[in-house]
Amino acid sequence: MKDFSGLSCRSKKGLLFLRDCAESASAWCGRCGRPICSRHQMMVESLLACPECAAVAKEEGPQNSEYTSDWEDVYASTADAPRSAVSETQERNRLYVEFGYIPFFYGSHHYYSDSDFQTFDNRFIDHDPKDGPILAQAGQTAKDDTGDELES
Amino acid sequence: MSGHSEPIRQAVKDGWIQGQHSVNTWFSLLGELARYKTERDRLRARYGKLARISLFLLSIMGVVSWVLLPQPLRLHPAIFIAVYALDLILAGTMILGIVGYIWLRGKVVINDFSLLLIPALKMIKDDLKPGSRVKLKLDLRGPIKEKILRERKLPPGHYVKLTETIYSDRWLEMEAVLVKGHRLIFRITNKYLRYKSTRRNPRGKFKFKTKWKKIVMVTGSIRPNAQRLQVDPVKLKDSRISGKTKFKNKKGGSCRLSRKYKFKPESIADSMTIAPQELIGLSFNLCSFLSPPTPGK
Numbered sequence: 505m506k507d508f509s510g511l512s513c514r515s516k517k518g519l520l521f522l523r524d525c526a527e528s529a530s531a532w533c534g535r536c537g538r539p540i541c542s543r544h545q546m547m548v549e550s551l552l553a554c555p556e557c558a559a560v561a562k563e564e565g566p567q568n569s570e571y572t573s574d575w576e577d578v579y580a581s582t583a584d585a586p587r588s589a590v591s592e593t594q595e596r597n598r599l600y601v602e603f604g605y606i607p608f609f610y611g612s613h614h615y616y617s618d619s620d621f622q623t624f625d626n627r628f629i630d631h632d633p634k635d636g637p638i639l640a641q642a643g644q645t646a647k648d649d650t651g652d653e654l655e656s
Numbered sequence: 657m658s659g660h661s662e663p664i665r666q667a668v669k670d671g672w673i674q675g676q677h678s679v680n681t682w683f684s685l686l687g688e689l690a691r692y693k694t695e696r697d698r699l700r701a702r703y704g705k706l707a708r709i710s711l712f713l714l715s716i717m718g719v720v721s722w723v724l725l726p727q728p729l730r731l732h733p734a735i736f737i738a739v740y741a742l743d744l745i746l747a748g749t750m751i752l753g754i755v756g757y758i759w760l761r762g763k764v765v766i767n768d769f770s771l772l773l774i775p776a777l778k779m780i781k782d783d784l785k786p787g788s789r790v791k792l793k794l795d796l797r798g799p800i801k802e803k804i805l806r807e808r809k810l811p812p813g814h815y816v817k818l819t820e821t822i823y824s825d826r827w828l829e830m831e832a833v834l835v836k837g838h839r840l841i842f843r844i845t846n847k848y849l850r851y852k853s854t855r856r857n858p859r860g861k862f863k864f865k866t867k868w869k870k871i872v873m874v875t876g877s878i879r880p881n882a883q884r885l886q887v888d889p890v891k892l893k894d895s896r897i898s899g900k901t902k903f904k905n906k907k908g909g910s911c912r913l914s915r916k917y918k919f920k921p922e923s924i925a926d927s928m929t930i931a932p933q934e935l936i937g938l939s940f941n942l943c944s945f946l947s948p949p950t951p952g953k
Contacts, residue, residue, distance in 0.1 A: 517782040519936065520943050521835050599933065605940035608885070610835060
């Protein structure tokens, strides 16, 4: 049994200003490795995934022969409608592309993904030291709340 | 109005609603108001249908009555009475339909809030500061007499008479506190231009026509928390704002964008307004002018 004590969900929320969900985490995303809470757990190709990765998988879905199209149905009945979290993420990404907007990020960690706009770029990060550990600078390794280095 | 909460009854009665509530309270209030609007529209459509059907049946019965009128003595009196009673009932139903239709038209609640405000609020819901209250002032009355800005007679041209009436309807004022204390302010003014024309057709009859134009003027401002973000002059210089958008860098570290959108609705009841994405796009533009303060300044 993995220990998630002290770890918070790092799925993104917000539109103008992105930030972490910050609910207690209960799993890891099987694609990007970020801790996620029960509300943000999706099933993509037999893996638990965060809404960001699920949205990317959904975009890639029709081209991928191994893509299971029923992952939405699997989680449609869970609390707080995780399906809408994927739709929200997709809509958010679409709006960013349409308007060419780079959001501000009020989070404490970096994870690389196609939809994670602030990765390796600190210019747009407005970080408050009270909010948590400092963000990883470009070229450094990001650390989690416990100070352990995160898997790349 | 039965089944609706007191604030909604009051809002419909006064024609406006304002207050400072949490976003979820606003969702519930505005959702109820949108349901009221839908019910009202449905009821009005029913009255209209009733009037049209009654008019159709009455015209048929009119022909029947006209045929029967010269020969009242040849028919059984009961048939004669029944035909004219039916005429009276149909005429009554038609009047009821017309009166109901016109009466409900006078109680128009504009639909822009459900098409624009509710979806836009849902989109920025997660950007709001937790526990903060959204300040809203909504005017639901649409273009009414009190909102006439100017009325003038235009050169008639090929018309007999041409009158232009301009209504200025600031229907939305919103102020929301975003995360980290930034403030987002929106003001939306609908400007209605009504052209009433009178012309004479070749047969000498006077014909009247009304045309509407609607201009939606959106003004959005952002007042960033100066300790975290500020308006960046370099970004302002590099910004690619389209010609339709006007920019103003205000004193006190805030900036404002305004844009006009034009529509040509057939009537004021037409639900033509901007898409909520436009409001979000304007917010994106505003936020793109901001950057963290330079250390040491």
